[in-house]
Amino acid sequence: MASSFSVPPLVETPATKVSAAGPSTGMGDTNAVAAVILCSSRHVVRMADAGLMPRPVHVGRLVRFRWRTGDPKTGVLDWIEAGCPSCRPSTKVRVKS
DSSP states (O other), X not given: OOOOOOOOOOOOOTTTOOOTTOOOSSEEOHHHHHXXXXXXXXXXXXXHHHTSSOOOEEETTEEEEXXXXXXXXXXXXXXXXXXXXXXXXXXXXXOOO
16 A cells, blocks of 8 residues: 655744745755654754765755755655665675685
């Protein structure tokens, strides 16, 4: 059974500036991403560090997430639409023979 995911309406604050329909292009901070996926900003950082969601871009001291890139491993909304797959790089374990 296929379920469709819709971005929930957001409360616009000066820090996030996200529209009710959700962001389409550009970048957002951890608070904006947390509002979209309905969790805390600290949890967003933990998930990105663990490779469970797209990694942020560091612009000086600022940490920003890309909204849409066309790739679920780099865009937050693309990642959500793909079903939130792991973004860890695949590593193959070699077995000595």
